[in-house]
Amino acid sequence: MQHRYAFECVDRSIRDIMSAVNPEKAQKPFGGITVVFGGDFRQILPVIPKAGRPDIVGASLNNSRLWEHCKVFLLFRNMRLHAGNTDEQNRLIKEFSDWQLKVGDGKVDPISFKEHVSEVLFRLPQQHVIHSEDKPIQDLIDVVYPDFANRCSSSEYFSSRAILTPTNAVVDDINYAILDKLPGETYTYLSQDSLEDQGVEENDFDESFPIEYLNSLNLPCIPKHELRVKVGTPVMLMRNLNQINGLCNGTRMIVTGCKKNTIECEIMSGSHAGKKHLIPRIEMIPRIKLKNNKDTKRKKKHL
Incomplete structure (x- = not known):
């Protein structure tokens, strides 16, 4: 918005x-x-x-x-939920859709509420909760990706399911857990970071930030310094490279080859499903503010 x-x-x-x-x-x-x-x-x-x-x-x-x-038009049909194959599936889909609308409208009965605080806690339906104490991430993967060992080579298997997280805190743990379950050799790609001084006067400020420090910075708008993939790994594109050919932000692909400076990927779904593309190293320059610095620095990252 x-x-x-x-x-x-x-x-x-x-x-x-x-x-x-x-x-x-x-x-x-x-x-x-x-x-x-x-x-x-x-x-x-x-x-x-x-x-x-x-x-x-x-x-x-x-x-x-x-x-x-403005005249407001309300939409009530959840287009992400398609009709099921049986009456029981249609009933469950309708119950879940109605529950989502109640959450959005604030009509779900809260279990706790604090004055002057915008957060409201409510209880999730039991059918949407996975109870696990020892290995919560592994249990979640087993539920979303059943029979993983025998079906991990199918692109349709990955395109029909995904694990969503509200924050990036557990994304790496889930990615590495799934990566370890995939067969084959692991390829590691490292970024090339540098600091661009946007100040007017030249100084030795950049020398106080070594390459190791730049590699350790994890910004929400760019990937981490180290990228590990295998042939057959499902990935998602984060930049609009070629919208005509389906290479848009959010395009889901599967890795089909790992080259020295490029990654060969195949689009898994949509009108361009089955097309293969080479994803090269991409230059990303987010704006960041470093401590004890009045000038805005930019971390230049080649992925």
């Missing part, structure tokens, strides 16, 4: 353009043109770094002056 200032900026621009056609259109939202907004305020909120709840709510579209001119 974009900041409400972005929509208001587009509104002013269209009004200026339409006023050249008819001066009265300058007084209408978006110059009298019908504009459709799509999104779910329960899932997609404006992303404001280090902002609190008041700032995020204030940046939402429904807090803009344009909102009073």
Whole structure:
């Protein structure tokens, strides 16, 4: 979801353009043109770094002056849940869909609630909970990927299931656990990190941050310094490389070959399923702020 200032900026621009056609259109939202907004305020909120709840709510579209001119259309069908093969499956799917809507609408009975705190705790249905004490990650993998040893060579097997995590804290543990279960040789790819000084004056500040320190930085927008894969590993693309050929952010692929500076991958699903592409090293330059530095530094990463 974009900041409400972005929509208001587009509104002013269209009004200026339409006023050249008819001066009265300058007084209408978006110059009298019908504009459709799509999104779910329960899932997609404006992303404001280090902002609190008041700032995020204030940046939402429904807090803009344009909102009073909008007509809301509600969608109730969950397109991610398809019809089952039996009446029992359809019943379970409907129960899960209704429960999701109740969570989004805040109609689920809470088990605890604290005043002046936005977090509300509620109990998950038992059919959606895996009880494990000794090996929770391994038990989760066994439930999502049954008969893994005999079916891990099938791309359809991986494309029809996935493990989602709310944070990146346990992503590596799950990835490495699945990687260890795959047969074959492990290929390790290391990034080449460097620090670009954006300051005006030249100084020796960059020398105080060795390469080992840059390699240890784990930023949420780029992968880690070390990437380990095997032939047959399911992967996901994180950058838009070629949208015409299906290489978009979020494209799920399976590794079919590991070269020196490229990884050969095959798209698993969608209209481009079955196509193979070579994924080269990609230059990523996120902006970061380092301690005791007034200038903004950029960590240059070649993956």
